[in-house]
Amino acid sequence: MKTKKIAIYGVLIALAFIFSYIETLIPMPTSGIAPGIKIGLANMVVMVALYKMGNKEAFTLSIIRVILFSFVFGNLFSLLYSLSGGILSCIFMIMAKKTNRLSSIGVSVIGGVVHNIGQILMAMIIVESTKIIFYLPILLISGVISGVTIGIIASIIIKHTKKITI
Numbered sequence: 001m002k003t004k005k006i007a008i009y010g011v012l013i014a015l016a017f018i019f020s021y022i023e024t025l026i027p028m029p030t031s032g033i034a035p036g037i038k039i040g041l042a043n044m045v046v047m048v049a050l051y052k053m054g055n056k057e058a059f060t061l062s063i064i065r066v067i068l069f070s071f072v073f074g075n076l077f078s079l080l081y082s083l084s085g086g087i088l089s090c091i092f093m094i095m096a097k098k099t100n101r102l103s104s105i106g107v108s109v110i111g112g113v114v115h116n117i118g119q120i121l122m123a124m125i126i127v128e129s130t131k132i133i134f135y136l137p138i139l140l141i142s143g144v145i146s147g148v149t150i151g152i153i154a155s156i157i158i159k160h161t162k163k164i165t166i
Contacts, residue, residue: 009057016045016065024073036119037142040112040150043089047108047154050093052161059090080126081119088118104158108151112143 019041050058070079092114096107116139
């Protein structure tokens, strides 16, 4: 890798890590009804990496961020939930982007929705029950809302950094 690319990679990982931390400080009004719902601020960085750096780089950035954040602020369960959501989300965002049929907002929505599906699947494995699937509709709605929000912000960043090559 070129020195510039490595430096930018490091900055993006740090930025995603910081956004993950900031997100823990934001009180969610849904926490009493639906705990675990988050905005997905770090996904802005993953989206920018996906469109500016490439598939492999965005995927790697996402996984490194999840592992680092879980080691510093989480536990084994947060690592499992985050990895399951993050891996599935990245795979589906990469596939959606490859179709060239969706905007970055659409790709982000797919990422938000699939992330929640991955976490529900992991929760079903951990608690050994399929009853948790009833929580999925709430998570799907939150995935769409956060996906649109993050997608809009990421598309603005991508648009304003078109002249910057990584």
